[in-house]
Amino acid sequence: MSLHWESFVFTLIAFLILYILLNKYAFGPLFSVMEKRRELVQQQLSEAANTREQATVYVEEQKQALQEARQQAYEIIEQSKQTSGKQAAQIVELARSEAARLKDEAVRDIQNEKNKAVEQLRGEVGVASVKIASKLIGKEVKEDSVQGELVDQYLKEVGGRS
Amino acid sequence: MHEAPIIKLGGLNIDLSIVFMLIVSCVIVFIIARLATRNLSVENPGKMQNFLEWLVEFVRGLSNSTMDWKKGKPFISLAMTLIMFIFVSNMLGLPFGVVTDVHDAEKAQIFGQPLVSVTEKMEAIHKQHPNEEPEVEVAWWKSPTADASASMALAIMVFLLSHGLGMFKNTRAYFKHYVHPYPYFLPINLIETFSKPLTHGMRLFGNIFAGEVLITVILRLTSLGPVGGVFSVIGLIVWQAFSIFIGTIQAFVFTMLTLLYISQTYAAEDDH
Structure with missing residues (x-):
């Protein structure tokens, strides 16, 4: 073992030159690349986090929209059920009133017809009974008013008996 | 033991093997780092880039375990350079060594300069055993961190850096x-403070140097014939594996302690 200060100095010089060269041509670029990668990873991580957050928000929105749609569909069905029920009731009501009206009309018509027929029959019976009576009593009742009175009187008697 | 090839140049004792191995280590580390950061990609990193990023994360973990990330951030580059440089340096001495035998003091020279350490050693041997032919082995290829000067240089650099930061910041x-x-x-x-760089550098040096010494010793076993050769091979396999482990651990420990010392001075809290 021997110590020489010259070797000492040479070692220092060699090491310093190596350090400067490595720093400039190898480590500097390497460190910057590593730093870039670190930034890249950081950026991608934050991007991923953002995307995830957005996705969560989006899913939440979708869920809400779905819920709303479901609610609306339910309301629509409910509404239509109600309206259809009302309509049916209306139709039934309408039909009922129509039927009642038709019945009333028919009853009135029948009454009218009956009255007419009674009126007509009364006239005819009057004429026929006058003829019969004139044949029977042999004289003609000339005056119409007297004739009418007679007929009515008889008819009342007939009607009263019957 | 192996001698270092030292030449005198303008009054400086220059250890050629250290200079050469430092350059080799630096070049290898730089090539590895450049290969890893050649096609940098944010989204699709290659294998080498992944490896270097793993290392950065590892060093960042070490830093975070000793001090606040804000304070530790500027030292990541330093720690990365340290761990890579020391690891490569530790590994360099393992696969092979280049050793030359010198028998003649006249021939012990390179680029026309005499290898001072070798000639001195030869003279010393010659004085002790005047009748024997002197033989000196010169190691050209070894771990730079197996040299005390280099290890201590790194440790004292860390010492100065940490205490400078502590004093001024x-x-x-x-x-x-x-x-x-x-x-x-x-x-x-004070004793604690000044013992820190000593243990810091000596730990690295001692571990790596001892590893290489033992490799040399195991290689010497081959001179004992075939049995020695077998033991030598087995021992080498085991010891090389262990040295790889040691080299890795020491690179880790040195870097860890560097960050720890910086944190103790620079990031120490007032009420500590």
Whole structure:
């Protein structure tokens, strides 16, 4: 073992030159690349986090929209059920009133017809009974008013008996 | 033992093997780093880039275990250079060595310069055993960290850096540390402070140097004939594997301690 200060100095010089060269041509670029990668990873991580957050928000929105749609569909069905029920009731009501009206009309018509027929029959019976009576009593009742009175009187008697 | 090839140049004792091995280590480390960062990609890193990034993460973990990330960040490059340089240096001495035998002091020269260490050694041997032919082995290829000067240079660099940072950037806490917990602890704290770079550098040097010495010793076993050869091969396999482990651990420990020392001076809290 021997110590020489010259070797000492040479070692220092060699090491310093190596350090400067490595720093400039190898480590500097390497460190910057590593730093870039670190930034890249950081950026991608934050991007991923953002995307995830957005996705969560989006899913939440979708869920809400779905819920709303479901609610609306339910309301629509409910509404239509109600309206259809009302309509049916209306139709039934309408039909009922129509039927009642038709019945009333028919009853009135029948009454009218009956009255007419009674009126007509009364006239005819009057004429026929006058003829019969004139044949029977042999004289003609000339005056119409007297004739009418007679007929009515008889008819009342007939009607009263019957 | 192996001698270092030292030449005198303008009054400087220049250890050629250290200079050469330092250059080799630096070139290898730089090539590895450049290969790894050749096609840098943010999204699709290659194998080499992944490896270097793993190393950066590892060093960052070491830094985070000793100090705040904000304070430790500027030293990541330093720690990366240290761990790569020391690891490569430690590994260099393992696969092979280049040793030349010198028998003649006249021939012990390179580029026209005499190898001072070799000639001195030869003279010393000649004085002790005047009748024998002197033989000196010169190691050209070895781990630079197996040289005390190189290891201590790194350790003292860390020492100066950490204490400089402590003095100028963290003055109050730094000086308070010397009289902690009581003023009469000052001598103990001083001893602790100055023993740190010594153990820091010597630990690295000792481990690697011992590894290479043992490799040399195991290789010498071959001179004992076939049995020695077999033991030599087995021993080499085991010891090489262990040396790889040691080299890795020492690179890790040196880097770890570097960050720790920096944190103790630079990042020490006031109320510590």
